[in-house]
Amino acid sequence: MNEFVTATAANAVPLVEVKSVCQSYDEGQFVVLDDVALTLNAGEIVGLLGRSGSGKSTLLRSIAGLIQPTSGSITFEGKPVVGTPDGISMVFQSFALFPWLTVLQNVELGLEARGIESAERRKRALEAIDLIGLDGFESAYPKELSGGMRQRVGLARALVVHPKVLLMDEPFSALDVLTAETLRTDLLDLWSEGRMPIESILMVTHNIEEAVLMCDRVLIFSSNPGRVAAEIRIDLPQPRDRLDPAFRALVEDIYERMTARKPVAEPAHAGVVEADIDMVLPRVSTNLLSGLIETIAAEPYRGKADLPPLAASLQLEIDDLFPIAESLQLLHFAELAEGDIQLTEAGMRFAEAEVDERKGLFADQLVAHVPLAAHMRRVLDERPSHEAPARRFREELEEHMSEENAEYTLRAITSWARYAELFAYDEKTDMFTLENPS
């Protein structure tokens, strides 16, 4: 590995140490990170793997000093992180390039902040640009570049200040498959040849294969609140082969760990719902739901599919696939366990049904298994006018979740209920009604 790194690896003090960090908003009402610990040593690439909303980006920003954690401690080279430490820089999912600065000016920005003279700045920026393979693009503006080239600028900008730790927040997820793969390989080559002036990389990802491909260690985060659910060491030699059985086994293992979560809370009995409407519902289109049901019901899966190959064949990353799969689980159309997804009897019936029958089935599952849907339907049934202002439910939800999540959940349930023709929503008056426009 990196010789530059082995010299410092002997040093016992970890580069970054995170101890029992919690992050919450609204006076502890919404917990994003809960008692998270993490150690980053020199010479390793560590991946933070988890669903969106598991707080991994928040953790990354806490380490970068962009957010102050509510409690707990973060140290960089043994010293507490105050402000944004010089030895840490970051690569963003959105590239975060300044559109009005050229590639060269973008790369020089970090050096300018350190008060470095223009000649020296230019020299170092050109070095970084050469290293990252951007020669010839120095005077281009970001909008003239492809996504891959933009992210290279992001990388060059992060490296030019010679950080010890490189933080990467889903650096490849905004790129197409081929471009992302090229960038990963290039980055790994630079890393293993020790050509980058960094000692360690901490990356957030929601792509399981990416994590297994690049990382020496992977921390799996669970969501709501974000916790470190598991830590997996990956000892496969670089370069790694995706088709290697050991590689596949690791991917499978991670899928299993990520699907083995506490089962979705079920209402105690169908009538009582008030206690359970505090769940943030996923916003998944009913088209995606029926599409996945049909796919699993059909050949070659016949009702039961292994998630990794399913994800691969559909070209979906976990952040795309999991919400669909979990929605199916929530509606009891499917069961998720040990990396597999299996259709329930209702799911199989849904797959074979015609449009109207499907809507009926969907409505049944919605009322039976989604407490909020049942609750709203009951309120509408009880009112003589059969209509209720959305505000009423919004406020009710806001007692249990943030304003943003309440709005999100309400939109999710609206779209499902519209499909199921369970109840309707009129945007103009902001009212829920039982009457569908006829």
Added chain:
Amino acid sequence: MIFLPHNRESLSEAATLSRGRIVPNVYDILALSIMAAVFVLLAHAAIAMRGSIELLSTAPVTLDPANLPEYALRTTLRMFAAIIASLIFTFVVATLAAKSRRAEMVIIPALDILQSVPVLGFLTFTVTFFLGLFPGSQLGAECASIFAIFTAQAWNMTFSFYQSLRTVPRDLDEVSRGFGLTSWQRFWRLEAPFAAPGLIWNTMMSMSGGWFFVVASEAITVGDTTVELPGIGSWLALAISKENFVAVGWAVLAMAILILLYDQLLFRPIVAWADKFRAEQTASQQKPRSWIYDLLRRTRMLKLIGMPLAAAWDRLMLVGAGRKRKAPALAEPRPTSKLADRLWLVFIVLMAAAGAVVTVLYIRRTLGWADVAEVFGGGLATLVRVAVLVALASLIWVPIGVWVGLRPAVAQKVQPVAQFLAAFPANVLFPFVVIAIVATGASPNVWLSPLMILGTQWYILFNVIAGASAFPSDLREVASVFKLSSWNWWTKVMLPGIFPYYVTGALTATGGSWNASIVAEVASWGNTHLEAYGLGAYIAKATEAGDFPRVVLGIAVMSLFVTMFNRLLWRPLYVFAERRLRLD
């Protein structure tokens, strides 16, 4: 300029130049001569500005066309001064509002109100104030005039800048904080460039209003004080009082040339240059072009001369950078005590209440309820005028705007003309209408009204053109596939499509018309004075008489009317347009 091109290319270019081939190219000669001329003229006018006040009476404005270029220059310089003042105000006040929550609580509502205060009303007080500030110098009167233009420009620029500062993209903010940019660097590297497109657009809008007010504020009579600053506005006032028809024509010509030059030499280059600040990540198809900008970019010598400036700017960027960072740069503002916030709010409310009481007491001393009723009556009359005129202008310009906007070739030609007309100060054209009314004996109550919308109707036109041009062609194709009746085509397709643009245009037009009423409801030609019943006429007469309590009352009521009009009509429409009718 903020960012001079310092890329490798220009470096190597400079290197070849320094190797003995410092040959200025033809573009250099062109650019240098233009720039030199501009500087000489500005210096000349600036010196003249500081002349003694007696010069105004010993060398009064005359209607000699030979003097007109000089007057035009003086008028331009006032515009320059006002726009610079507005920019400084914008940078300081908007930044303050965006960075300090407590300042925000005062500044934003204050700006909202100031926007609706009739600008010309300010003149009454400021002339007296500024003349006292610079006794014996023209500078006092100049400042009053500049201040009038400033008040027409500053508020919406400040609003635009404030909004941009509040919506700086989160990731760019994080990069800036992550690298520890100093606040100075952050301002020039992130905030100012991000705000540039909006600010430039608003500055352009402000300029249009500015020309109107520069004309109106050069020849001022407040009570016993009469000031006539050398400029196109004074020329026009003199031409009107002398009933000199030809001189009015000269003023129109001078104004047209002035605006054309201003647009070509200043605004177009800036817009072309500022194109790179647009935050979209995709290359735009239609880049704004400017021959001056292209000229400057092709020069060789100027680039060389610019290099020390760029280097100096570069050094300035490093001021305070690289020092050990101390305070944590946190995303969330440090929790401030809620008690202090409440106290601050109570303080503000008390101050506002005190202000209101003082104003009421001041007015009460000389005026009674009858006056209030009179003012409200006038306000209603003006309100009816504004509403009817905006409706009429909409009926005329919306169909024309749509027709033009759907034909790109025509739109390209018409759009600059519409923008030019919007910038053209309509008060220069007033005499023509007044002559017509005097000659035909028509009712001033009706026929003076169109003057109010003469200059502002173009906002409706060019916004509608912009909206129709941006209308997605697939939606138009759907409409033609389904062979919609023309009624349905208008009500279901086109009008909703351009509605957000129309609201913007109509809002600007309405605001402008209220302001214009002060000039438009009272008009004269020689010794003939025409007057329409309305709030504008009320304020104009009170100003001329130096009757401060009436001016205060008039302005307060007009501000109230405009604010109510905006709150009750335009803002809901705006929200509706944003919510339901946005096409992107």
